[in-house]
Each structure stands twice: as C-alpha cells, then as structure tokens.
Amino acid sequence: MKSEKSSKLEFNVRRLLGFLKAFLRSKRATAGILIILFFVFIAIDAPFFTPYDNLGVDPARGGALAGKRAAPVWLRNFPTFLGGNPYLSENLIAIQNPGYPVPANTSGGEMDYFIDPSVNEPYVSLNPSQNVGYPYLVRGMYFESQNGSMALTFQRSAGTSTGRTSVYYYKEFDYPYSGVPARYSGSFELLVNGSYEETIRPEEQWYIIQIKGGAKEDSVGDLEFFASSNSGLYIAATTDITEYFRNNQTCWNQGYRSWKEWLNGTDSLPGHWDQMNWVVSEGSLANRTYDELAGSPYAWLYNDTGDVPYLGFKNNSEIADPDLQNAGDNPDIINIANWTSLETRLVKEAYEGNTTIYVESVEGWPVTVFNVNAYIVIGSNETQELCQVSSFGSGYIKLKEPLKNKHEINETVTMVSSSLKLYSNLVVPKKTDTYVLVKFFITDPYGEYWLDVKGFAGASIRDENFNYVGSRVKLFRREVRLHVPVEVTVFFGSADSPLQNATVLFPKGLVVPNGFRFDVLTGEILVERPLSGLEENQYWIISRTSRSSEVSLIDSEVPDVVAKLFGRMPGKYVFGIKITFIDEGFSSENASTTVYVDDLAFKLYGTSFGIMGTDQFGHDLFAQLIYGTRISLYIGISVSVLSILIGLIVGLAAGYMGGLADQFLMRFNDLLLVLPSLPLLIVLVAVLGARIENLIILLGLLGWNGFARVVRSQVLSIKERPFIEASKAAGAGTGHIIARHILPHVMSLTYVSLATSVPGAITTEAALSWLGFYDPNRMSWGRMLHEVFVAGATRNWWWVIPPGLCIALVATAFILLGYALDDILNPKLRVRR
C-alpha cells in the first residue's frame, strides 16, 4: 500500500509524461519548442557566438570595426544578379607588427621590415639598439613607452651646413582585394631631441585687461597684479582705455592689426598713462631704479609719478608718497600703520624644516601680514632665505615651504610684496566693460612670471590681438632653436608611384619658447608647465602622444581620396614616412638631432566584414542580432507573465465574486479597450522613458484585457456547476474554492495564453524601438531596424531581413506552441477534427 504522498507523486509524474508524449507527437509543438529552445540557447550563450558586445563594438578597443555600412564577407562570392558584389574589400592590417620597426638588414629571413636608410646617407645613423622608452602622456600622467623606438640620428661637426637630408622608412605590403577599402588609417609616434641654441631678448609684452561689469550693480575693487617671480619685471605703462572701447574707436576700425601696432602708430595715447616701475629687488626696500635692480630676486615697488597708489611694504622714509604719509585718512591704501617699521623680528627660534615662524615688530607689537601671496626674507646675510607666505595670523606667519636654515631669535624678518595694485577703488559700472592696457618688460630671462588679475571676478587678460589668454598669464622669455629641425612626410600608395600625404615640421615654427613641448602629431608648440619628475635636459623637446585612443595622422574616409590611392586592382602598395633633416644655418656648431620613431601602424578598413556586415558606425551587426535575442525573449516572456498574472487575478475575482467587483472590473476593462493602445503606449513611453523595465511594466499593464475577459467567462460557466455548490455546502470559503476548484480549470487556458501573448509583446517592443523609443544601452531587433532607417540603408537587405525574420520566427514559434498546447489541453478541441 503506497503512501498517499508517493501515489500522488506517481500520478503527477505519469500525467506529466502523458502530456509530454502528446506534446512530442504534435508536429507543431515540437517545431515550436525547438525553435524557442534554439533562440534561448543563443540568448544564453551569446558571448560564445561573437566576441563583440551587444552594440557590436569591440569592448577592448571601441571604435569602428570596419568601414561603415559594410556588407557581409560572403557577399563577395555571391552571384551578381542576386545582389553580390565582387568589388568588396576586407580589413587589412598592412603593417603586421606595429611597434618596433626593425630594419631589414638586422634580421635574417623574412623581409618584413623597413629599409635601412643609414646605408645611403653619410650623416645619418640608425641605432636600433637604442631602445629608448620615452614617456608619453595619458590624461596628465606619464608612462613609459611600451615598445622601443628606433633612433635615427643626424650628426655633423662644425663646418658647413649640409642642406636637406632625407631618409625613408617604408614597408611594402600586398593588397589582395579588387575593391577599394572603406577607409585607411595610419599613425606613428615620434620623439625629437637634438642640440639647440638659446636666445634671450628683452621682452616687451602688451596686454589688455578686460573687466566685465556685473549684471545687477556696479562693482568696485582694486585692480591688482600678482607676480610670483624672483626676477625682474618692469611695468612700463598702463592706461585705462575704457573710453576708447566705449566710443567704439578701436584700432580695428582704423585698420591696425593689433593694439601694439596701433599704439606704435599713434602720437597721443588715450587715457591716463602712468609710468610704473615695479621691479623685484633684493636687500632692503630701497628706492632703486630699473638699472640698479635688474636681475635681483626680491620685489618691491615704487611709483615715480606719485599719482597712482600702490600697495607694498617699504621703508616709509625713503618714498615720498603723499598717500602713505596720510595713511589714516586715505581709504585707498591698506593701513600699514601697524608696521612701525618694516623690520620685524623673530620671537622664537626657527629651525630647519619649520613652516611657522613667530614674529613681532621691533617695537614689540604683533604683526599681521596683509598679502597672502607675499614673500618674506628671514635672517641675516649668510642664512638669509626668501620664503613664500601661505597663511598668517596674529603674530605668526606660515610658510609654503619649510625653512632651509636655522634662524635665531631676533633675526630680522622683512616683508616683500609681489603684488602691484594698479588701481584701487576702480569702479566698473554694471553691464559695461572696462579695459586697461598694460605694457610689461621682462628683464630676467630665466625667471618665471605670472600675472594674476585679482580684485574683480570677471577679469580676463587678452593679448595684443584681443585674443583671450586667461586670467593668469605666464610671461616667458627664453627661446630655443633646434640646430637641425626635422620634417616628416607620410607617403603611401601603389608601389611604383606612392603619393605624399601629410607633411609636418618638427617643431612647427622652429623656435620653441622655453624649450618645452610640441605636439608630435601636428608640430604645434604646446606652451605648458614643465613636467615634474622629468629630467630637464633629457627630453626638453618632447612629443606629446596619446595612447588613450587610436590617434591617426593619416586618415581618410573620403571615397575619392581612397579610390585615387587604391584603384581597383590587387597589387603591391607601400606605406612609409620620409624624415628630412633640415640643416640650414648654425653651421658653426656641432649639430645633431635624433628622431625616435615608434609604433608605426597602418590599417585598412574593408567594405565588408563579418557575417552580417556593419552598421553606420562600423559596428558588427551579427553581434547585435545575437544579443537582440536576449532582449526580445526577456521582454516577451516577462510581459506575458505579468499580463497573464494580472488578467488571471482580475478575471477570477470578477467572475467568481460577481456583483459590484465584476461591474467595476469589467468597466475598467472596457476603458482600457477603448483607448487607442499604440498611441497611448507611445505617449507613455515618451514621457516615462524607454528603459526596459518601464516597457515591461507598461506593456503588462495594458495587456491583461483579453485574457481577463476569457477567464471571466470561463469562471462564470464553471461557477454554476454542482461541485462548486457542493463545496460551498461543505463550508469552503471563497479563497479555497477559487484556488482548489476553479483555478485548475482555467490553468490550461492560462498556459495557452502565456504562449500566445508572447508574440504580441515582442512585436510591440519591436514597433516601439523602431519608432525610436528604445533603451540606449540595449540593442534589440526592433532597434536594428530603426537603425536601418536612420542610416538610410534600406538597400542593405542583409541588414533589413534578418531581424524581421528573427522576430517572425520567435513569434511564430510561440504561437505554434500555444496552438499545440491548446490542442493538447483543451478537451473541446479533441472532438471530430
């Protein structure tokens, strides 16, 4: 006697087996379930079928995989009348080992390498062993080069200049296709280093300071310049030229190209010119002239006309400045009455490495520093140091860098100021702009000067051509010239007649201010801060290379250009660079320049790719199709489950409980039926966003209609059966009756509807995606068709047909499954076919 549980289990197992037998016997069911399983398998194992991600992009590299709107590879072999095209090309990496271009001589065997140029040219030598790992820049951080660089050196001793010397690095490769590529793309990296010559000249610089008025009210402030420098800076003149702008008589109206030219051409300068002499001087704050103070490290200022107030710290008695003498009356000047003399002294010892010193004035009063960006000089002659102030309080001063020497008590602390107040209480009316023209002289070639315009929020500095240069400007004076600059030309084309492509001069302009950096790809001189952590002399002329993306020097997608270079025949082609050393001038010097070439790469993107070709971005379509399976199945099944669930609950409740609940639910049902579903759906998706979860919920909420009605009618007919009445008589509650007695009767209906409502969901999602409401992170079949339209590629049948067919196949499979289930589970259909 088996226990009840195990006999029940046995019964269920047998029932299931019977169902499976009937299921497999039906052809439709087998077909349907096989197709569905096939797609489920593809969906789950998608990464196995394609190495690209769901948008068809290579996750490691990104970017296009081949030409845009490429055809599938097999199309080349297709007969023409069916749409085949024998003139398709594929991707070709012309240079198989990008990176270290080893010359032909040094390797035995395969001639895969470049031509050794040093054989022919007397002054040029090739040093392949000089494996220089030069640094390159990725987002502000420096990395060592991955591959080595081949060093090509031009060297000659003092004597005559040798003119132009060219060497060629190139490689021959085979192009086997009879069609042009969609795009070619080549790049390389260069470093240039060589002997150079520095020149220094006095620099006169003009700037226009523009201060924009505020929107709401006038602004009042001090126009102050801050220079952090330990060298000589001489402000020659300054004037307020606002009137000039206001009256619109700018120099451009008079045909001048820049303010400088205009100023040189006018006799009387507008505005109020002040001769300011501001030099950075050493020692005590004495009234020194420009000549005396040239080259000194400390700053002070004086005003020799006495008109314009200033800010500074100096020895009162040495400057005749009316304002200063009446310090208490004049609100312009910061009150320095607290300083009875500028000499303060340390009240505590300060050791090496301290960053705080404690000071008081000679009279014993506590000292407050006025200018945070000031410098102080501590100590007597041997231990004197110049320190920059970082912050201050009453009686103490914090330094930016630790002290280098030990200082005793009572050593003097002298304040030096390095800011210049050009105008105090300058009023800038609202919504108008004020312009001040300033001229600077730089006396010390090795210094660094920064001009910060402070005091106004909207102040900016413009150069003499009125181009914006910043709110903080660096004036620099050192010029460097390479003895032998380099010109690089890229050439490629068919082996007998290659065409020259891009030519770049390194460095562009041949003069590198401050000897810093220039862009390797364009030769443009980059004016930037010196690199920290880099030895100054080793790579002072350095290239900027970016490894974060594929940077091309030669690149074209223009069909005419590409066709001109490739023609329509398979054949031999070359790609290479020509490096020309321009040795003209500097003949009295020993000149040498080294060019490091690295990472030569040349790639051709074909017009065909993969099994299904590419979309308009060059992304693989087959991958998109494969991953689209996931989305479609996910959405179809989720929506179906959700809407069936809701429909079931509503139908059961309405059918069984009847009365008010029934009326209410059915009227609600009618309402949903009457609203136009597709426009409503579009409106809701447009508003709520097209994420997949939103879509599932919306489709589920709009789709329970039909099923609820059917369930309700079924329940209505079951409700009247005697066994329900018997159950009620036995005392069963509503829940029990619904769950144990009614539900099993509607289950067959439920299973069938689960299967048949999936296609509707999939097709609606496809329609919405096609209209443009898709989740941007996911690629579905409907979205693929949308992209067809967007790319204007309706002629590419290999793109149009597969997604639609897949949708139809999956939908049909589910419907077949549903019909088959219906056949098996619905007893009424078993009678007399």
Place this chain on the structure above:
Amino acid sequence: MGLRSFIAKRVVYSVILIIAVICINFVLFMVMPGDPTDFLLQGYSRESPEQRQAREKLLRDLWGIGDPWHVQLIKYMRNLFTWNFGIEIIGRRPIAEVMARKIPYTLLVLGTSTVLSIVIGVLLGIEVIKRRGSLFDTGSVVVSLILSSLPTFWIGLVLLWVFSQYLGWFPGAHAFPTEWAGGKWPVPVVTTPAYSVNALTYNIQISISESWKLVWGYISHLILPLATLTIFSFGGWLLLTRASMLDVITEDYIVTARAKGLSETTVLYRHALKNAALPIVTSAALSFGFILSGAIITETVFSYPGIGGWIWDAINFRDYTVLMAIFYVISICVIVANIIADILYGVLDPRIRYE
C-alpha cells in the same frame, strides 16, 4: 428584454464610457510632464528672465495652461462636445480642419486594407476549410501565422526596398506625386514639425481627358501601404474564419445539409458561414473602430499624410491639443464601433439579447 431595450442599455452605457474616457484623456495629458511652451520658447534663449516670464505668461493665458484644473476640465468638455478642437500648439493650424483633411487619407489606406484583408481572409479561410487536413491547410495556417507576426514596418521596409528602390514600380512616399505640390515637397526635418510646413490644399491643373492621371496618381501611392497592411492583417482573418468554421463544420446540421445533396459551396456559404459569421462580423466591426489609431507605423514608413503621422509628430513635439483631439475622436469611433458590434451580435444571435 428584446432588441430595443438591449440597444438602449448599450447606448446609455456607452455615453457614460465616453465621458469616462474624456476624463481619462484629460487627466493623462494634465499629468504628463513636459509643456509645449518649452518647445515654443526654445528660440528665445537669449532674452532676459523678465522677457521670458512675460512670454510664458502670454502663452499660458492663450492656451489656458495655467488655469486651475476644474476650470480647464469644464472648458475641455464643452469644447469637445461642440467639436471645437482649437488650434495646434506648434503648427498653429485649426485642428478640426487639419483632421478633416487627414482623415480621408487614413480611411483610404486603412479602410481599404481592412475590407481587402477581411475579404481575402474569409475567402481563403473557406478554401482552407474545404481542404482541411491537407498540406494547403497546414501551409496556409503557418503562412498566416508568420505573416501576422512579422512586424508591419519590416514588411513595409521590404516592400519599399523591392518595389520602390529595386524595381522602381511604385513610389515609396507621400499620398500623391510631388509635381502636384509644385514639385517642392517639404521634407520632414527632425527639428521642425513637418506638418507645420505642409499646405493643406493644392491646386492641380489637369484636363478632363487626363483625369486618369489624377486617379492613377493617388492609386500608385496607395498600393504599397495597402499591400503592407493587407499582408499583415489577412492572416488574422484567415485564422479566425478557419477557427469559427471548424466549430460549425462539426455540427449536425451540416451533416444533414450534405446528406441532402447540396453542393459543397452552398453548404459552406449558405449554412456554415452564416452561423460562423458571428465572431467574424463582430471582429470586423471592432477593427473598423480601430482604423484611426492603427496606422502610425505604416504611415511613418511611407510618409503617408494621415492621422498616424500626425499623432507621431504631435507626440514628438508634445503638442497635446492635437493628441487630446485625436484620442477623443478615436475613442468615440471605438465606442461607436463597439455599440454597433454589440448590436450586430444581438441581431445575429437571438440568444444573446435574452440574457
């Protein structure tokens, strides 16, 4: 109960339904974020805040956007019942007039395709029943299934490609040849609403002897959208006919009719079809009700100037006066169709009206 009281009940119920739908429409568009004033004010980005506020206030007064909701609701209901749909927000054309000119196109395409697909579906369905169990039966069922699960735009795309671009037999866009519009057909551009640039009427100069040109002009542009929709829908009718005929074929009176010696055609059409017609007729009535709402995709593929394209533009530009008007009209159509379907159901099947 009787037919009359049945009809009366349905009509009363439908009126209540219409009012409920109107309210829902209203709530839906009130609640939606995104204001057409945002779009209209786009071009004025350089003005000062005061100017912008003044302009917004003007727009709101004009469109009543800022009124309290009950005021808007009353105005809305009154307008709808008097068919005063107002003006498009973006294109500024009177909505009723535009609708009057766009509905004929939609009716042309969808009405014809519905009729065609019903006729084809039913006739084919009966043929299938004649040969039930054969390969034709299974084959047509499978084909209908596949065709009705293909997305409409895909069918449209394929037809477009084959017949318009590859073979060049039929034009692929618009309702009539471009020459009639002076050769300058305004191409819809993404950033501006297309319909604001279209003229509503064109003057065409054609002589009487060439009036076939007029007819052929319209027809040639109609064929591809018609084909798309018919291909997509006839499968459903075929399957429906087949299913309901199957129910009827096994009844006893069919056996009697055959035994009496009637021809198969008479049996099928006179006896079986009449009884099986009920679900087909009611579905037909319902699908006529959905004509106006069902064309968005096809009209977008073929740039056909009907209601569907208009809905699409209105959604893109948040032109909700247009949307409210269209939804209202669609709802009325559907409700009326429902009433007719129920009446037909009652007329054809006497058992129903006595429940």
